[in-house]
Amino acid sequence: MRCVWCRNDVAADLGISSLFLWNSRPICRQCQQLFHSLEKELTCPGCGRLMEEATLCYDCIRWKEVDSYFPVNQALYVYDEQAKEFMERYKFEGDCAVAFLIKEDIKRALKKYLKQGYTICPLPISKHSIEKREFESVxxxxxxxxxxxxxxxxxxxxxxxxxxxxxxxxxxxxxPFVLKDEIQLPYKILLFDDIYTTGKTIRLAAKLLQEKGIENVKLFTVFR
Ligand SMILES: [Zn+2]
Ligand SMILES: [Zn+2]
Structure with a gap:
């Protein structure tokens, strides 16, 4: 069996026992630590990016100057070259199997929000992307x-x-978004997206919730 990311044979690396896990795909030892986790790092309390100290980054300071409505974002990993390559393969080439690299971390992180009563609301991808046969990757x-x-x-x-x-x-x-017709909005919402670059997309989505008076809104992205 071959690793979903590097395609090296994992049998020798992992031993036979770990090859028969249901709901899993082989990932070699090296690729299990492919991404730079933000979990134990100092991050910006506004957007979750890697920082040398845990203070608001320049982007967040600018945001807050123009908009007092500022839900905070948590991110799982640094959006580095490896992450870019991952998104290219996952989203644009449609290699869904690589998502097995991040699903356990996503699950662990989001369960904390579920326990706090948040409803997870993903951002949809554009119709334009669907026409190009991309899938609902988020x-x-x-x-x-x-x-x-x-x-x-x-x-x-x-x-x-x-x-x-x-x-x-x-x-x-x-x-780019509208709320679905007659949707019943939960009162605690965690918006979920793949990447936070400028933050503009996910913050525009949050704006719609602010207009409806939803105060308990947080953001979560896989990469920052
Ligand atoms: Zn590998
Ligand atoms: Zn920030």
Whole structure:
């Protein structure tokens, strides 16, 4: 059997016992630590990015100057070169098996929010992306992790995807989401997305909740 990420044979590496785990895929020892975890690092309390001290980063300070509505974000891993390669393979090449690399960490992290009464609400991907036969890559991470979720948004944005835009273009982004018709909003919501780059996308989604008077909103992204 081959590792989902590096495709090396894992039998010798892991021993035969770990090859027969249900609901799992082989991941070699080296690839089990592929990403830089933020769990034990000092991070920005606003967006969860890696910091030398746990103070608000420059981006968050700028955000707060223009908008007092500022739900905090937690992230699992640093969005480094390895993470970029992962997203390329997962999202754009549609290699779903690589999601097994992160599903256990996602599950562990989100269970804490579920225990606190949060409903997990993923961001939908654009229709434009679906036309290009991409899949609901954010929802799929939750399904694989067996985390219950509620889709409260429709994506109405069009044009270039976020990853193809410059920072200036991203900051000009118009509201790409609407709330689904007649959706009953939970009163504690954790918005879930794959990457926090400028934070614009997930914060626009949060805005819709603010307009509906939902005060208990937090953000969670896999990468920051
Ligand atoms: Zn490997
Ligand atoms: Zn920050």
């Amino acid at each position: 929802e799929y991470l939750l399904e694989l992790s067996k985390i219950p979720y509620l889709q409260i948004f429709d994506h109405i944005g069009k044009g270039k995807k976020q990853s193809e835009k410059t920072r200036a273009e991203r900051m000009k982004l118009q509201q």
